Amino acid sequence: MTRIPDAVAVASLDTHRLIVAVPNEGPAEVSCNLPRPVAASVLRQLADGLDSPAGRCETALATGRPCPVHDAPTSPSRALLDAGAEAAPGAARGMAKAQRPASLDALLSYVAATMTHEQQATEEPPALTVDDVRDALAFNAGDRDQVLATLRDVLLDTTATRTPEQALAAARILLEAHARQIAALVEAHHRATRSRWGLTRSTRGLLTGYEGARKIVTAYAAGLADEQALAEGAANEQVEP
Structure with missing residues (x-):
């Protein structure tokens, strides 16, 4: 009992x-x-x-x-x-x-x-992850300069630890978004110039330059995205048993 x-x-x-x-x-x-x-x-x-x-x-x-x-x-x-x-x-x-x-x-x-x-x-503080950076970009989508606002938030977040690899991943994501912003600005200026002046002998070279610049910047953004995808794939392979 x-x-x-x-x-x-x-x-x-x-x-x-x-x-x-x-x-x-x-x-x-x-x-x-x-x-x-x-x-x-x-x-x-x-x-x-x-x-x-x-x-x-x-x-x-x-x-x-x-x-x-x-x-x-x-x-x-x-x-x-x-x-x-x-x-x-x-x-x-x-x-x-x-x-x-x-x-x-x-x-x-x-x-x-x-x-x-x-x-x-x-x-132990949390680590800065790629999801954190992408969530910050999405949160600042309505800001006048989305990438600038996100960079500010990431730099101000001193509570999150970051390894060199995590910092490099954040840089790739932010620079890719910034490059696509620039490409969109060049494309908008290209359309505005063509709409205003049309395609003439005097504007052909200018419009061609705009198009070439847009392609270069877009290719740079795509390269950053490919590098980040490869890095995340390698990291996932190391985690999986």
């Missing part, structure tokens, strides 16, 4: 700064609203206290009894403040002198690994 506890304590981060729950089965659960170095120091001080109630100062080690100065009872909130002020030295002294129980070391190792993993997951 399952034992029914005499009392159940309910704790939350509204009333507590650090909560560690160790069930009979399964991993420990950690909730914390302290800075991580402070929380780690609190756990280490708890481990030191469980390992040796007599304390770690010279007086306690010499007499074998709790030191009236260093081992005097303190309030939990005061202990947390002291832990924040003496996190590094206290941890170093405790780890150098203490031989903790193996089960306690396992718990502390698990808590430290969990907090480190959560911190890395929280702090």
